[in-house]
Amino acid sequence: MFIKRQLAIVVMISMGFLALAGQFINSDNLREFTDKDAPQWYMIIAAFAAFLGCINLLQLHSTKVIRRKKDWQYSIFTLVGFLLMIFFGFLYNGSTVGLGPHLKNEFSAFYWMYNYVYLPLSSTMFALLAFFVASASYRAFRIRNFEATLLLISGVLLMLGRVPIGALIPWWTVIIIYVSILFALFASKIKNKQVFFYSYFGANIFILILGFLLGWHVNLPSFLSIPLIQEWIMAVPATAGSRAIMIGIALGVVAQSFRIITGRERSILGD
């Protein structure tokens, strides 16, 4: 049954080559197709599929209510919420503007639902992240191994460097931070506990005195101000990491697209 299986694959392959060639072939209407029409068509097909989405949603929640499955009462909220928005979106306008632009007009019932129901829910869900960022960093930033330590150090320095408090941290605390990071890295190498602690305190005191002599407390060298350290971390190691990941991702996308265009990756079409 060629039609059922292979036609979709042929369409996929030909569309892939067409889109890629569109960037190089010098024909205006091909270029106009790949630049403007093709992505628009995606939007239109996706919009049609939205019907399927809503039918699926209605089916799912109504069977839940009819069959009295667990938490069925809450599904009534979903159904009412959905139907209300469709009613305000297409049938009842409530504002002077015609149907369509009324979605953004302040006096339409649709906008009321958007402003006083959808908006608070959406921005509060987003705001939950402030709590989860705290619990995630509390749980994950532990000095388990060297990599986790780097994650912790750059995370903390970035957090402090970005807020005014970061600038207030005095130079000697920064020295202590440097020394403790150094010793944390070599902690596993020095077995004897006493030697470890004495050398740790010795190093701290020695560098503090050195700093005092060199007058660091007067003119703060750049490597002792947390905001400047943060800027350096952003400008050098983070840029290197971002660039490596960006090239990696781009190669991954190009390879995956190649596999799709040459029809080698077909499982998306159920084959």
Added chain:
Amino acid sequence: MKKINIYKDFILFFTFPVILIILYFINPSQLFVTGNQTSFIAILISCVTFEFFIRKAKNGENFYMRPIPAMQAMEEAVGRATEMGSSVLFVPGISGLDEIDTISGVIILGHVAGMVAEYEADLHVPCCVPIVMEAAKESCKEAYLKKGRPDLYNDSKIHYVTDDQFAYAAGVNGIMLREKPAAVFYQGKFYAESLLLAETGSSVGAIQIAGTGSSSQIPFFVTSCDYVLIGEEFYAASAYLSGSPEMIGSIKGQDYVKLLCMVLIGFVVLVSFFNFLNITQLDISSFFKINISN
């Protein structure tokens, strides 16, 4: 290893691209757009390299692929879910089918569905975009069929939640809290809601395996999930899991293109050094001229 007919191969992998490049530069009757020669050559070289190694793999040569912990953990996670008698939750990301991340996520879903069919666990796939739901149903149905268990495929378990990013996160959080899945997969394109999902997943005590190409969300998955496919590993995962020689060959080709990128970076640094010593006056940006001048 079957002897490759060198003569036929030589034509395919050397002369054909060279002819194409020459044709592109002659640009007969303005057939080609001027100005993006560099991209044309770059794309051509990458595609030829992929094709070369795919063909080599198809002719029987097998390549070593380094083990990626996140992929080995997938089978283990599905096994754990079956032991504990709870479900496997697969989150295919919140972007549409016009993103390569989502396509890779749905392909990985196909492989995971195959594992679930073998272990007779139950799979739950809440989708954010209706088209992705259709593609997910398509590839799951096929995966169950290939494992000979079409009876286990339960169509209602792959359903649409909502299109909105945070409503989807709220809905999936609700599913996780009430269903308490033992294994959770996040494979696809994610935005700010990644941490909402991952933190709920870890509070429910599930094994979490994430994979995404959205580089800004990888840090949140790294801190909250047990295993993460970072950037390129995520795209290679679908080829890894299929294990077919063609796919493995294309990853080998990907590595060689990466090597080429590193060589190019070295070349660029060298040229900028010679420019500094003004031995050469090569202007790098002219070589990388990318804008389409039409």
Added chain:
Amino acid sequence: MRNFLIKLGTIDRKFIFVLIALAVLIPLLYPNLIELPIKVDKNTKIVFNSISELKSGDKVLLSFAYGASTKPEVHPMAIALLKHLFAKDIKVYIVSLWPESPIMANQAIKEIIDTKLFNLEEGVDYALFDYKTGGFIVIKGIAENFREVYKQDHNGNLIEDLTIMDDIYSVSDFDFVFDFSAGVPGNAEWVQYACDPKKIPLSSGCTSIMVTDAIPYIESGQLKGILAGMPGAAEYEKMVYDLLQQQLNKNSNLNKDAVLTKGKALARMSAQSVSHLLMVIFIVLGNVSYYFSRKNN
């Protein structure tokens, strides 16, 4: 003492949540409890200087691509930039790439008009355009042919009868493009699809999560500096506030009786600082207890 420290490592999530909530709530209820100096970041300075270099009568395209949920971070930037542009008598064109952005743009313009600093007239000093779906397609369309994408402004009057639109045909006819974004499409798409190919100076104000991805573009000059999240907004607000303060004193074209208010981002920085410090303390506590618990077994 030791097992107290170990117990510190396994504090229940709810306790952390309560502390974070207080750390944000208290500075908001009593703002002048903590007054902190603002140190201006180098990227914010680059943005301020590149806008100051623009001449009066220049044309600047603003792309609004953020929604209500990211408003606290990006909206103060939009207000500060609009004040800066109108103070230099620059023509402003606002396009929206997110469904909620037109509402944000309207609120921003309304807020500027309420300050009564400038006498503005729609269609002459600024023009607003409606939301167009398609993300990078719209940006590509604006880059190639502005009039193909936008036939009329958000009130429905055609482009041809707007005096401000006279010689605008594509992105090349603007002197500067500024993108307010919180995701996709954002500054990356403006670099890739419009301002890089067409060589138009571009800068961006975005949520802080997006800044790490934009750093390569800033380093290479494709983005002229960046306003990074709320600190970027607070710094830029302070610079524009000082600029307007000067202009009010010496007789510039601003009307005198206008009231100059400090921006919102400035007041919120203390809540940011306290919560960040609290988070660092959590991390330190977590590690101390982790160290002792590892020493035990």
Added chain:
Amino acid sequence: MSYNFDIIGVWSLVIMTLSILSYLYGDNPFYKAAEHIFVGVSAGYIFAITWWDQVWPNLFGRLFPDYVKAGFEFDGLYIIPLILGLFMLFRLIPSLSWLARISIGYIVGMAAGLKIYVFVNSNILMQIKNSSINFDGSIWSILNQFLVLIGVISGLVYFFFSKEHKGTIGKISKIGIYFLMIKFGASFGFAVMGRISLLIGRFEDLIKYSSEQFYFATPIIFIIMIVVLFIWSTQNDNKEKTN
């Protein structure tokens, strides 16, 4: 009487905000209700926005330009997306559901073709170009640029799949993962800032709506929720004890 619509609106805003925040306490009836309302309302919202901003102007605006008056001329080519869209709807008819594969095939092929060009240009070639080092800067800046170079090269080595990560390659990829970890830490640290500001925005709303003008919406709703949650959790505990 638009006056009390706003007050009702403010109260509904505070109820929704506090019910989502109640999720921090754990799964409870308020959060379940808010979640289900959010799912329903957002599905309807997106559906309406997609229709009025996308399908109506772009598709029907081009097929029936004079009726829709969205400013587009007639473009017969737009019959194709209409057909491909209807193919998607045939998923509802099992016998014809294979037609939807053609639409999916179109979308996936188009996405793959377009993305290759964009990613090769902006993410590979541009980044290779930017990794050139300008030597006229200060010693510090040259050192920093070399550090970036080492980071990029070792980062790329980490992503090698077909080589065993042992010996020199193992060491280089180790350095690569260190750079990646610093980048992840930096992104995390940077993001904390943005997330806190969202919470600030929400708390500002709650503070604003606890004034007399809004009939003390926040405090009243907050107390009611605390009481109801307390009753619900005690009821829940002894229910758990019984079964």
